[in-house]
Structure formats: C-alpha cells, structure tokens
Amino acid sequence: DGGGMSYTERATTRTQCRKLTKFIRMVQYLFNDAVSQMARHTAARLLEVLDGFVQEPEEAEEGEKKGGKKPNFTIECLLEPAGLRFQPTGDSIREVLEACLRDALRAVSGTQSFLAVEDFTPFTAPLAELGDALQLEEQQQDLCGLVAQDPKYRELTHLVVVRYDTLFDRVVAYSDDFQDFVRIFNENSDLQDCSVTFADADLDKFRDALAMYKQQMEDIRAIGRTKDI
Numbered sequence: 001d002g003g004g005m006s007y008t009e010r011a012t013t014r015t016q017c018r019k020l021t022k023f024i025r026m027v028q029y030l031f032n033d034a035v036s037q038m039a040r041h042t043a044a045r046l047l048e049v050l051d052g053f054v055q056e057p058e059e060a061e062e063g064e065k066k067g068g069k070k071p072n073f074t075i076e077c078l079l080e081p082a083g084l085r086f087q088p089t090g091d092s093i094r095e096v097l098e099a100c101l102r103d104a105l106r107a108v109s110g111t112q113s114f115l116a117v118e119d120f121t122p123f124t125a126p127l128a129e130l131g132d133a134l135q136l137e138e139q140q141q142d143l144c145g146l147v148a149q150d151p152k153y154r155e156l157t158h159l160v161v162v163r164y165d166t167l168f169d170r171v172v173a174y175s176d177d178f179q180d181f182v183r184i185f186n187e188n189s190d191l192q193d194c195s196v197t198f199a200d201a202d203l204d205k206f207r208d209a210l211a212m213y214k215q216q217m218e219d220i221r222a223i224g225r226t227k228d229i
Contacts, residue, residue, distance in 0.1 A: 017123045021115070024124075028114045035109050036147050042104060043156035050163040077175050081189070083182055084175055090168040097164060101157055102148075109143040184216055 049072065076087040115124060147153055 020123045024114050024120060032143055035143060036150060038108060039105050039147050040153050040156060043101065043153060043160060047156060047160050047163060050167065053167055075171060079181060079185060081186060084178055094161060094164055105147055106144050109147055
C-alpha cells in the first residue's frame, strides 16, 4: 500500500522489491540446477550399477567366486504346459523401473516455485504495477518438465532402459536351455497308467524307458535353484 508515501519513497520501495525478486530468481536458478544435476547423477548411478552386470559369463563366474555383486532383480522362471513363464515379466520390471525414475524426479522437483511462495507476495506484488507480472509468471515454470526434457537426462534414462533390456535378454537366452524340460513335462503328463502304456512292451523297451526316466530325474535334480545372470 503506497498510501501516505511520496513518489520517491514508492520508487525506492519498488527498486528494493525488484532487487529482492532478482535474488529470489537467482536462488531459484541455483536450486533448479542442483535438482537437475541430482536427477542426472541418480540416472547415471543406476546406469553404472546395470553396467556392472554387463560382462562375459566367465567374468561373472569369477566375480561370484570372489563374493561379488548381489542381484538387482530376482526373477522366477516357471514351467507351465504352454512353456516357460517369467514372474515378474520383463515388461513389468521395465515399467516399474521407468516409473521409479519418474517418481524420483517428481519427488525432488515437486516444490513450489519460490516466486509463488505466499511469504514473498508483499515484495513481488509491487512489480505488477510496473508491468513485471508477466516476467514473474515466466519464472514459475514446471521444474519436473524442464528436467525431464533435459537432453542429458533423457539420454541417461534411455540408456538405463536399453541396458536393462540387454540384461533381461540374457535371462531369456539362459532359460532357453530349460525348453527341453517343457517337452519332458508334457510327454510325461500324457502318461496316465504304466500298466496300460507298457502293456505290450517287450523287456528292452521297458528297460529303455526306465533308463530314460531315471536320466530325466537326474537332469531335474541337477537344475540349480538360483542363477546369477
């Protein structure tokens, strides 16, 4: 309220308000830059963790012997009549990974613009009289959107997804060795009654079948319960 103030006093007040507003803007720029760097660092760190698992199998086994890395994700490979199924699926893990990156960015960038803070209104409001209102609005940009559109941040998040896909492809390739067990499961599921199946079988055929089933049991027992890939 400029009531009772001379023109010189009002001009001085506006000048001081403008200086304070510029300072608030500068602090906002510094804060935005800090959040942007933190978001890029987080994405880069996640990429480094995933990169640590992109190595040749021989190197991975050597790392396991030395008590190396713990797995980032635990995935079950389930055998079903229709084939092998992963739980959780590769797509669902990727979606959660992308959602975590988005949520993390929103968490650190969801703060109110400093110029929009109510406590600063008495100092920023007088600038509207000088036609600076539009400039104030331009400063109140969506920080989350700004960081999300940052080329470096977008590149890092893209590489995170690409690296994850590469690692999950390795899981799929490793599980291909289990496809034979799907065939065995389906064949043995058709075996209802041995007395009927082998009713007319000679001794050699029965002996061969028994040896085959024993070998299948040994192969199943030899399957590792877990595998770091």
